[in-house]
Amino acid sequence: MEQRIERIKKQLHSQSYKLTPQREATVRVLLEHEEDHLSAEDVYLLVKEKSPEIGLATVYRTLELLTELKVVDKINFGDGVSRYDLRQEGATHFHHHLVCIECGSVDEIQEDLLGEVEKTVEKRWEFKIKDHRLTFHGICKQCNQKENETEEKV
Amino acid sequence: MEQRIERIKKQLHSQSYKLTPQREATVRVLLEHEEDHLSAEDVYLLVKEKSPEIGLATVYRTLELLTELKVVDKINFGDGVSRYDLRQEGATHFHHHLVCIECGSVDEIQEDLLGEVEKTVEKRWEFKIKDHRLTFHGICKQCNQKENETEEKV
DNA sequence: GTAAGTGCAAAGGATTTGCAGGCGA
DNA sequence: TCGCCTGCAAATCCTTTGCACTTAC
Numbered sequence: 001m002e003q004r005i006e007r008i009k010k011q012l013h014s015q016s017y018k019l020t021p022q023r024e025a026t027v028r029v030l031l032e033h034e035e036d037h038l039s040a041e042d043v044y045l046l047v048k049e050k051s052p053e054i055g056l057a058t059v060y061r062t063l064e065l066l067t068e069l070k071v072v073d074k075i076n077f078g079d080g081v082s083r084y085d086l087r088q089e090g091a092t093h094f095h096h097h098l099v100c101i102e103c104g105s106v107d108e109i110q111e112d113l114l115g116e117v118e119k120t121v122e123k124r125w126e127f128k129i130k131d132h133r134l135t136f137h138g139i140c141k142q143c144n145q146k147e148n149e150t151e152e153k154v
Numbered sequence: 155m156e157q158r159i160e161r162i163k164k165q166l167h168s169q170s171y172k173l174t175p176q177r178e179a180t181v182r183v184l185l186e187h188e189e190d191h192l193s194a195e196d197v198y199l200l201v202k203e204k205s206p207e208i209g210l211a212t213v214y215r216t217l218e219l220l221t222e223l224k225v226v227d228k229i230n231f232g233d234g235v236s237r238y239d240l241r242q243e244g245a246t247h248f249h250h251h252l253v254c255i256e257c258g259s260v261d262e263i264q265e266d267l268l269g270e271v272e273k274t275v276e277k278r279w280e281f282k283i284k285d286h287r288l289t290f291h292g293i294c295k296q297c298n299q300k301e302n303e304t305e306e307k308v
Numbered sequence: 309g310t311a312a313g314t315g316c317a318a319a320g321g322a323t324t325t326g327c328a329g330g331c332g333a
Numbered sequence: 334t335c336g337c338c339t340g341c342a343a344a345t346c347c348t349t350t351g352c353a354c355t356t357a358c
Contacts, residue, residue: 136285
């Protein structure tokens with residue numbers, strides 16, 4: 001935790017940004033909720049618990065800054081709000097998501113499954129890939145099991 | 155064109171929706187701009203050219219309806235507006251996109267490149283895939299060429 | 309001292325909603 | 334006729350911005 005904060009601090013400094021108390025509080029919330037996909041409002045409420053004087057605009061500004069530095073990725077699952085997802089340390093590519101259309105849960109896939117696909121795209125479309133977004137919509141393990149149980153009863 | 159409208163009409167009727175003149179005008183605009191990725195506002199302005207009395211809310215309501223029927227897909231490239239993309243006739247999967255971070259152009263990939271990847275995901279994560287979203291961010295052919303020319307001059 | 313960073317409130321932009329009127333089956 | 338559909342305007346929601354104040358170096 002402290003190491004990662006330290007590293008983010010250096011990253012900020014390298015571009016002449018400061019790690020202010022508000023920014024640190026925001027980063028800590030992101031680190032503590034790495035598995036979740038928090039919206040700006042979510043982050044704001046969580047930061048507020050420990051630092052009640054913070055403003056929503058500051059959270060937005062911090063998240064924008066972190067997105068620019070590629071510390072977080074801004075994602076959109078089509079529900080009207082942007083969500084922010086911490087990048088894995090050293091990850092060159094954005095991880096993938098599994099969105100369940102039954103229960104709304106979002107799981108992450110850290111593995112890079114697109115190696116071959118990207119080679120094909122770069123060659124065939126002469127497109128230099130810098131990043132990608134891949135989301136699968138479907139039914140998660142848990143909901144699948146529930147459905148099967150229901151069917152058995154019928 | 156007329157055939158596709160006819161088919162969409164049937165699809166609406168099968169769910170007891172009507173193909174009103176406003177809805178038809180909206181669908182026509184979508185068909186005429188299949189290659190583009192129009193926002194609701196874009197669609198509204200184009201429909202207005204031929205049917206000036208239409209309201210923006212109606213366009214939003216129509217696009218929502220078409221999304222529900224899977225006639226169009228609602229996509230989001232992170233620029234704050236939703237865009238609407240006609241599904242290929244009979245396509246079971248959503249096509250992919252190449253977004254250029256230099257010039258903002260959006261190209262489409264109709265081929266399904268994810269066959270193998272999806273098999274892996276379904277098996278390994280026990281997730282039943284219903285649809286996917288895949289977008290590559292990078293530099294398009296045209297911008298690549300421009301960049302190379304500039305380098306040669308330097 | 310100065311520039312970057314902050315909080316608040318107001319503004320902005322996209323989308324949705326309430327409602328009265330219209331229209332097609 | 335009845336209920337779906339529409340247009341308009343107002344409302345709502347998320348996000349950004351202006352501004353005066355604070356803070357760190």
